[in-house]
Amino acid sequence: MAARIVNEFTKGFWKEIAPLRFALGICPALAVSTKVESALGMGFAVVFVLCMSNVLVSAVRNIVPDKVRIAVFISIIATGVVIVELVMQAYFYPLFLVLGIWIPLIVVNCVVLGRAEAFARKNPVLLSLSDGLGMGLGFTLSLVVISSIREILGDGTWLGMMVLPEAYPGFGFLLRPPGAFVIFGLVLGIMNVISARLENKTA
Protein backbone atom coordinates (compact mmCIF):
# COMPACT_ATOMS: atom_id res chain seq x y z
CA MET A 1 0.00 0.00 0.00
CA ALA A 2 2.73 2.45 0.99
CA ALA A 3 4.55 1.67 -2.24
CA ARG A 4 1.39 2.36 -4.22
CA ILE A 5 0.90 5.68 -2.49
CA VAL A 6 4.44 6.71 -3.38
CA ASN A 7 3.95 5.45 -6.92
CA GLU A 8 0.71 7.42 -7.43
CA PHE A 9 2.50 10.49 -6.13
CA THR A 10 5.65 10.28 -8.25
CA LYS A 11 3.96 9.40 -11.54
CA GLY A 12 2.72 13.00 -11.72
CA PHE A 13 6.22 14.38 -12.14
CA TRP A 14 7.42 12.52 -15.22
CA LYS A 15 5.55 9.48 -16.40
CA GLU A 16 2.13 11.15 -16.41
CA ILE A 17 2.97 14.84 -15.97
CA ALA A 18 -0.34 16.24 -17.18
CA PRO A 19 0.37 19.28 -19.38
CA LEU A 20 3.39 17.75 -21.11
CA ARG A 21 2.24 14.14 -21.50
CA PHE A 22 -1.46 14.50 -22.18
CA ALA A 23 -1.63 18.17 -23.15
CA LEU A 24 -4.18 18.62 -20.34
CA GLY A 25 -4.52 21.95 -18.58
CA ILE A 26 -2.38 23.78 -21.13
CA CYS A 27 -4.72 26.76 -21.26
CA PRO A 28 -3.48 28.20 -17.94
CA ALA A 29 -0.03 26.73 -18.62
CA LEU A 30 0.25 29.00 -21.66
CA ALA A 31 -1.56 32.00 -20.25
CA VAL A 32 0.05 32.58 -16.86
CA SER A 33 3.57 31.39 -17.69
CA THR A 34 4.98 34.82 -18.46
CA LYS A 35 6.38 35.11 -14.95
CA VAL A 36 7.59 32.41 -12.56
CA GLU A 37 5.79 34.13 -9.71
CA SER A 38 2.34 33.90 -11.32
CA ALA A 39 3.09 30.34 -12.47
CA LEU A 40 3.77 29.35 -8.85
CA GLY A 41 0.61 31.08 -7.64
CA MET A 42 -1.46 29.31 -10.29
CA GLY A 43 0.29 26.00 -9.55
CA PHE A 44 -0.45 26.07 -5.85
CA ALA A 45 -4.06 27.09 -6.46
CA VAL A 46 -4.42 24.03 -8.70
CA VAL A 47 -2.67 21.78 -6.13
CA PHE A 48 -5.23 22.81 -3.51
CA VAL A 49 -8.25 22.39 -5.79
CA LEU A 50 -6.97 19.07 -7.11
CA CYS A 51 -6.30 17.57 -3.66
CA MET A 52 -9.63 18.78 -2.34
CA SER A 53 -11.62 17.53 -5.30
CA ASN A 54 -9.81 14.17 -5.40
CA VAL A 55 -10.37 13.54 -1.69
CA LEU A 56 -14.05 14.53 -1.74
CA VAL A 57 -14.83 12.73 -5.00
CA SER A 58 -13.18 9.60 -3.65
CA ALA A 59 -15.03 9.91 -0.34
CA VAL A 60 -18.45 10.05 -2.00
CA ARG A 61 -17.62 7.62 -4.82
CA ASN A 62 -19.86 4.82 -3.51
CA ILE A 63 -22.99 6.90 -2.93
CA VAL A 64 -23.03 9.05 -6.07
CA PRO A 65 -25.05 7.45 -8.90
CA ASP A 66 -23.09 7.25 -12.15
CA LYS A 67 -25.61 9.29 -14.11
CA VAL A 68 -25.17 12.44 -12.02
CA ARG A 69 -21.48 12.04 -11.19
CA ILE A 70 -20.25 14.82 -13.50
CA ALA A 71 -22.64 17.31 -11.91
CA VAL A 72 -21.43 16.30 -8.45
CA PHE A 73 -17.76 16.51 -9.48
CA ILE A 74 -18.22 19.96 -10.98
CA SER A 75 -20.03 21.22 -7.87
CA ILE A 76 -17.16 20.02 -5.70
CA ILE A 77 -14.50 21.48 -8.00
CA ALA A 78 -16.30 24.81 -8.39
CA THR A 79 -16.64 25.12 -4.62
CA GLY A 80 -12.90 24.54 -4.18
CA VAL A 81 -12.10 27.12 -6.82
CA VAL A 82 -14.30 29.80 -5.27
CA ILE A 83 -12.68 29.10 -1.88
CA VAL A 84 -9.25 29.63 -3.48
CA GLU A 85 -10.49 32.82 -5.13
CA LEU A 86 -11.86 34.26 -1.88
CA VAL A 87 -8.79 33.34 0.17
CA MET A 88 -6.49 34.76 -2.47
CA GLN A 89 -8.48 38.01 -2.53
CA ALA A 90 -8.37 38.22 1.23
CA TYR A 91 -4.69 37.48 1.80
CA PHE A 92 -2.80 37.65 -1.52
CA TYR A 93 -4.50 40.52 -3.30
CA PRO A 94 -1.61 41.49 -5.64
CA LEU A 95 -1.39 37.88 -6.85
CA PHE A 96 -5.15 37.88 -7.34
CA LEU A 97 -4.85 40.99 -9.52
CA VAL A 98 -2.23 39.26 -11.70
CA LEU A 99 -4.02 35.92 -12.10
CA GLY A 100 -7.47 37.52 -12.39
CA ILE A 101 -9.77 35.57 -14.69
CA TRP A 102 -7.52 32.49 -14.67
CA ILE A 103 -8.49 31.60 -11.12
CA PRO A 104 -12.21 31.01 -11.79
CA LEU A 105 -11.17 29.19 -14.96
CA ILE A 106 -9.54 26.45 -12.86
CA VAL A 107 -13.07 25.01 -12.73
CA VAL A 108 -12.70 23.95 -16.34
CA ASN A 109 -9.07 22.87 -16.03
CA CYS A 110 -9.08 19.40 -17.59
CA VAL A 111 -6.50 18.10 -15.13
CA VAL A 112 -8.88 18.53 -12.21
CA LEU A 113 -11.98 16.95 -13.75
CA GLY A 114 -9.74 14.44 -15.51
CA ARG A 115 -8.28 13.12 -12.26
CA ALA A 116 -11.71 12.99 -10.61
CA GLU A 117 -13.10 10.98 -13.51
CA ALA A 118 -10.09 8.78 -14.27
CA PHE A 119 -8.73 8.17 -10.80
CA ALA A 120 -10.51 9.46 -7.71
CA ARG A 121 -13.88 7.89 -8.45
CA LYS A 122 -12.33 4.41 -8.59
CA ASN A 123 -9.77 4.63 -5.76
CA PRO A 124 -9.72 5.05 -1.98
CA VAL A 125 -9.20 8.43 -0.34
CA LEU A 126 -5.52 8.14 0.57
CA LEU A 127 -4.46 7.05 -2.91
CA SER A 128 -6.56 9.83 -4.42
CA LEU A 129 -4.93 12.43 -2.20
CA SER A 130 -1.50 11.19 -3.20
CA ASP A 131 -2.52 11.23 -6.87
CA GLY A 132 -3.90 14.75 -6.57
CA LEU A 133 -0.80 16.04 -4.81
CA GLY A 134 1.52 14.47 -7.38
CA MET A 135 -0.50 15.61 -10.38
CA GLY A 136 -0.87 19.11 -8.95
CA LEU A 137 2.82 19.49 -8.22
CA GLY A 138 3.62 18.04 -11.65
CA PHE A 139 1.36 20.68 -13.17
CA THR A 140 3.16 23.34 -11.11
CA LEU A 141 6.51 21.97 -12.26
CA SER A 142 5.50 22.20 -15.94
CA LEU A 143 4.37 25.78 -15.42
CA VAL A 144 7.59 26.69 -13.63
CA VAL A 145 9.74 25.17 -16.40
CA ILE A 146 7.86 26.98 -19.16
CA SER A 147 7.67 30.27 -17.27
CA SER A 148 11.36 30.10 -16.30
CA ILE A 149 12.36 29.83 -19.96
CA ARG A 150 9.98 32.62 -20.92
CA GLU A 151 10.93 34.95 -18.09
CA ILE A 152 14.71 34.41 -18.36
CA LEU A 153 14.93 34.67 -22.15
CA GLY A 154 12.12 37.19 -22.52
CA ASP A 155 12.93 39.56 -19.69
CA GLY A 156 16.33 38.50 -18.35
CA THR A 157 14.88 37.94 -14.89
CA TRP A 158 13.87 34.93 -12.79
CA LEU A 159 11.32 35.33 -10.03
CA GLY A 160 11.86 39.05 -10.49
CA MET A 161 15.65 38.91 -9.94
CA MET A 162 18.07 39.92 -12.71
CA VAL A 163 19.86 36.76 -13.90
CA LEU A 164 21.16 37.88 -17.28
CA PRO A 165 23.51 40.86 -17.75
CA GLU A 166 21.85 44.26 -17.51
CA ALA A 167 22.62 44.83 -21.21
CA TYR A 168 20.40 41.90 -22.29
CA PRO A 169 17.89 43.48 -24.65
CA GLY A 170 15.02 41.12 -23.84
CA PHE A 171 13.06 39.02 -26.31
CA GLY A 172 9.50 40.30 -26.07
CA PHE A 173 8.12 37.68 -28.45
CA LEU A 174 8.45 35.01 -25.77
CA LEU A 175 6.32 37.02 -23.34
CA ARG A 176 3.44 37.26 -25.81
CA PRO A 177 0.95 34.44 -26.44
CA PRO A 178 2.65 33.03 -29.60
CA GLY A 179 5.89 32.69 -27.63
CA ALA A 180 4.06 30.51 -25.12
CA PHE A 181 3.10 28.06 -27.87
CA VAL A 182 6.64 27.91 -29.24
CA ILE A 183 8.22 27.28 -25.84
CA PHE A 184 5.52 24.75 -24.93
CA GLY A 185 6.18 22.88 -28.18
CA LEU A 186 9.94 22.88 -27.65
CA VAL A 187 9.64 21.60 -24.06
CA LEU A 188 7.22 18.90 -25.26
CA GLY A 189 9.66 17.87 -28.02
CA ILE A 190 12.70 17.77 -25.74
CA MET A 191 10.77 15.71 -23.22
CA ASN A 192 9.71 13.20 -25.86
CA VAL A 193 13.31 12.82 -27.08
CA ILE A 194 14.56 12.19 -23.54
CA SER A 195 11.82 9.62 -22.84
CA ALA A 196 12.54 7.81 -26.10
CA ARG A 197 16.24 7.60 -25.21
CA LEU A 198 15.44 6.32 -21.71
CA GLU A 199 13.13 3.66 -23.11
CA ASN A 200 15.72 2.49 -25.63
CA LYS A 201 18.24 2.05 -22.86
CA THR A 202 15.94 -0.07 -20.71
CA ALA A 203 14.67 -2.11 -23.66
Next chain:
Amino acid sequence: MSLREIIQMVLVLTIVAAVCAGGLAAVKMVTMEQIEYQQIKFIKEPALKKILTDYDNDPISDRIQLVTGKDARGRDVSTTFFLAKKGSQLVSLAFESTGSGYGGPIGVMIAIAPEDDVVQGIAVTTQSETPGLGTKIIDDPSFSAQFADKPLSANFSLSAAGGQIQAITGATVSSTGVSNAVNRGIELYQAVKPELDL
Protein backbone atom coordinates in the same frame (compact mmCIF):
# COMPACT_ATOMS: atom_id res chain seq x y z
CA MET B 1 -34.87 3.80 -14.50
CA SER B 2 -36.37 2.69 -11.24
CA LEU B 3 -38.01 5.04 -8.78
CA ARG B 4 -35.32 4.21 -6.25
CA GLU B 5 -32.63 5.36 -8.65
CA ILE B 6 -34.40 8.63 -9.37
CA ILE B 7 -34.84 9.39 -5.68
CA GLN B 8 -31.19 8.60 -5.00
CA MET B 9 -30.03 10.94 -7.78
CA VAL B 10 -32.20 13.81 -6.61
CA LEU B 11 -31.17 13.27 -3.01
CA VAL B 12 -27.44 13.13 -3.72
CA LEU B 13 -27.49 16.21 -5.93
CA THR B 14 -29.52 18.17 -3.40
CA ILE B 15 -27.22 17.28 -0.53
CA VAL B 16 -24.05 18.02 -2.51
CA ALA B 17 -25.39 21.38 -3.67
CA ALA B 18 -26.52 22.32 -0.17
CA VAL B 19 -23.20 21.39 1.43
CA CYS B 20 -21.24 23.28 -1.24
CA ALA B 21 -23.42 26.38 -0.89
CA GLY B 22 -23.17 26.26 2.90
CA GLY B 23 -19.39 25.91 2.79
CA LEU B 24 -19.06 28.81 0.37
CA ALA B 25 -21.30 31.04 2.45
CA ALA B 26 -19.13 30.30 5.50
CA VAL B 27 -15.88 31.09 3.67
CA LYS B 28 -17.39 34.24 2.21
CA MET B 29 -18.44 35.44 5.65
CA VAL B 30 -15.04 34.78 7.15
CA THR B 31 -13.13 36.55 4.36
CA MET B 32 -15.53 39.40 3.64
CA GLU B 33 -14.03 41.99 5.94
CA GLN B 34 -10.47 41.16 4.96
CA ILE B 35 -11.30 41.33 1.24
CA GLU B 36 -12.88 44.75 1.68
CA TYR B 37 -9.76 45.96 3.48
CA GLN B 38 -7.47 44.56 0.75
CA GLN B 39 -9.49 46.17 -2.04
CA ILE B 40 -9.30 49.50 -0.31
CA LYS B 41 -5.62 49.04 0.42
CA PHE B 42 -4.54 48.13 -3.10
CA ILE B 43 -6.95 50.25 -5.15
CA LYS B 44 -7.70 53.27 -2.97
CA GLU B 45 -4.52 53.60 -0.91
CA PRO B 46 -2.22 54.61 -3.78
CA ALA B 47 -4.65 57.44 -4.58
CA LEU B 48 -4.93 58.41 -0.91
CA LYS B 49 -1.14 58.49 -0.55
CA LYS B 50 -0.93 60.89 -3.48
CA ILE B 51 -3.35 63.47 -2.17
CA LEU B 52 -3.19 63.30 1.62
CA THR B 53 -0.24 65.00 3.21
CA ASP B 54 0.78 65.61 6.76
CA TYR B 55 -1.13 63.03 8.79
CA ASP B 56 -0.11 60.37 11.28
CA ASN B 57 -3.00 57.89 11.44
CA ASP B 58 -4.16 55.13 9.09
CA PRO B 59 -7.00 56.73 7.12
CA ILE B 60 -8.13 53.28 5.94
CA SER B 61 -8.94 52.05 9.42
CA ASP B 62 -10.33 55.46 10.35
CA ARG B 63 -13.01 55.40 7.69
CA ILE B 64 -16.67 56.12 8.16
CA GLN B 65 -19.68 55.42 5.97
CA LEU B 66 -22.46 57.91 5.54
CA VAL B 67 -25.70 57.64 3.62
CA THR B 68 -25.40 60.28 0.92
CA GLY B 69 -28.40 59.73 -1.28
CA LYS B 70 -30.80 57.29 -2.84
CA ASP B 71 -30.47 55.28 -6.02
CA ALA B 72 -33.14 54.89 -8.72
CA ARG B 73 -34.93 52.19 -6.72
CA GLY B 74 -35.03 54.20 -3.54
CA ARG B 75 -32.31 52.34 -1.67
CA ASP B 76 -29.74 54.22 0.37
CA VAL B 77 -26.39 54.90 -1.27
CA SER B 78 -23.51 55.42 1.09
CA THR B 79 -20.09 56.96 0.58
CA THR B 80 -16.95 56.04 2.48
CA PHE B 81 -14.99 58.93 3.95
CA PHE B 82 -11.33 58.43 4.86
CA LEU B 83 -10.28 60.62 7.74
CA ALA B 84 -6.71 61.85 7.95
CA LYS B 85 -5.73 63.06 11.40
CA LYS B 86 -2.71 64.63 12.96
CA GLY B 87 -2.58 64.13 16.68
CA SER B 88 -6.30 63.82 17.22
CA GLN B 89 -7.07 66.77 14.99
CA LEU B 90 -8.87 66.02 11.73
CA VAL B 91 -6.77 67.59 8.98
CA SER B 92 -8.47 66.31 5.87
CA LEU B 93 -11.05 63.91 4.62
CA ALA B 94 -11.01 62.03 1.37
CA PHE B 95 -13.79 60.30 -0.53
CA GLU B 96 -14.45 58.96 -3.98
CA SER B 97 -16.70 60.48 -6.58
CA THR B 98 -17.40 59.43 -10.16
CA GLY B 99 -17.99 61.08 -13.51
CA SER B 100 -18.52 59.47 -16.87
CA GLY B 101 -15.53 59.39 -19.17
CA TYR B 102 -14.99 58.14 -22.71
CA GLY B 103 -14.67 54.45 -21.87
CA GLY B 104 -16.78 54.23 -18.74
CA PRO B 105 -17.01 55.77 -15.29
CA ILE B 106 -13.96 57.55 -13.90
CA GLY B 107 -13.43 57.31 -10.15
CA VAL B 108 -11.77 60.30 -8.55
CA MET B 109 -10.53 60.49 -4.97
CA ILE B 110 -10.89 64.00 -3.58
CA ALA B 111 -9.22 65.30 -0.43
CA ILE B 112 -10.76 68.29 1.30
CA ALA B 113 -9.50 70.17 4.34
CA PRO B 114 -12.66 70.74 6.37
CA GLU B 115 -11.16 73.57 8.39
CA ASP B 116 -10.95 76.07 5.56
CA ASP B 117 -12.91 74.21 2.86
CA VAL B 118 -10.02 73.82 0.45
CA VAL B 119 -9.57 71.01 -2.08
CA GLN B 120 -6.15 69.62 -1.22
CA GLY B 121 -5.81 67.38 -4.21
CA ILE B 122 -7.45 64.82 -6.44
CA ALA B 123 -6.30 61.49 -7.84
CA VAL B 124 -7.94 59.15 -10.34
CA THR B 125 -8.62 55.68 -8.87
CA THR B 126 -10.43 53.73 -11.57
CA GLN B 127 -10.83 54.43 -15.27
CA SER B 128 -11.08 52.69 -18.61
CA GLU B 129 -10.01 55.51 -20.92
CA THR B 130 -8.12 55.23 -24.22
CA PRO B 131 -4.47 54.34 -23.49
CA GLY B 132 -2.16 57.21 -24.39
CA LEU B 133 -4.93 59.79 -24.71
CA GLY B 134 -7.56 59.62 -21.99
CA THR B 135 -5.14 57.92 -19.60
CA LYS B 136 -3.26 61.23 -19.42
CA ILE B 137 -5.74 62.12 -16.67
CA ILE B 138 -3.54 59.80 -14.59
CA ASP B 139 -0.19 59.97 -16.37
CA ASP B 140 0.02 63.75 -16.68
CA PRO B 141 0.32 65.03 -13.10
CA SER B 142 -0.05 68.63 -14.21
CA PHE B 143 -3.71 67.94 -15.06
CA SER B 144 -4.79 66.83 -11.61
CA ALA B 145 -2.52 69.45 -10.05
CA GLN B 146 -4.89 72.10 -11.44
CA PHE B 147 -7.50 71.01 -8.90
CA ALA B 148 -5.21 71.15 -5.89
CA ASP B 149 -5.16 73.92 -3.31
CA LYS B 150 -8.27 75.66 -4.56
CA PRO B 151 -11.17 76.75 -2.36
CA LEU B 152 -14.46 74.90 -2.79
CA SER B 153 -15.94 78.06 -4.23
CA ALA B 154 -13.60 77.88 -7.25
CA ASN B 155 -15.10 76.85 -10.58
CA PHE B 156 -13.85 73.35 -11.32
CA SER B 157 -15.43 73.17 -14.77
CA LEU B 158 -13.32 73.13 -17.92
CA SER B 159 -12.25 76.48 -19.34
CA ALA B 160 -14.49 75.86 -22.36
CA ALA B 161 -17.43 75.83 -19.92
CA GLY B 162 -16.24 78.96 -18.15
CA GLY B 163 -14.20 77.25 -15.44
CA GLN B 164 -10.55 77.26 -14.40
CA ILE B 165 -9.47 73.81 -15.60
CA GLN B 166 -7.52 73.36 -18.84
CA ALA B 167 -8.63 70.17 -20.60
CA ILE B 168 -6.02 67.73 -21.88
CA THR B 169 -5.61 68.14 -25.64
CA GLY B 170 -7.26 65.21 -27.40
CA ALA B 171 -8.96 64.00 -24.25
CA THR B 172 -11.79 66.46 -23.70
CA VAL B 173 -14.33 63.81 -22.73
CA SER B 174 -12.01 62.26 -20.14
CA SER B 175 -11.13 65.71 -18.77
CA THR B 176 -14.83 66.57 -18.52
CA GLY B 177 -15.40 63.30 -16.67
CA VAL B 178 -12.83 64.20 -14.02
CA SER B 179 -14.13 67.74 -13.73
CA ASN B 180 -17.71 66.48 -13.34
CA ALA B 181 -16.60 64.00 -10.71
CA VAL B 182 -14.96 66.78 -8.71
CA ASN B 183 -17.98 69.05 -9.02
CA ARG B 184 -20.27 66.25 -7.94
CA GLY B 185 -17.95 65.41 -5.05
CA ILE B 186 -17.97 68.98 -3.80
CA GLU B 187 -21.76 69.07 -3.97
CA LEU B 188 -21.89 65.85 -1.99
CA TYR B 189 -19.42 67.16 0.57
CA GLN B 190 -21.39 70.32 1.13
CA ALA B 191 -24.59 68.32 1.56
CA VAL B 192 -23.15 66.02 4.21
CA LYS B 193 -20.88 68.48 5.97
CA PRO B 194 -23.40 69.27 8.71
CA GLU B 195 -23.81 65.54 9.35
CA LEU B 196 -20.07 64.97 9.61
CA ASP B 197 -20.06 66.96 12.83
CA LEU B 198 -16.63 68.50 12.38
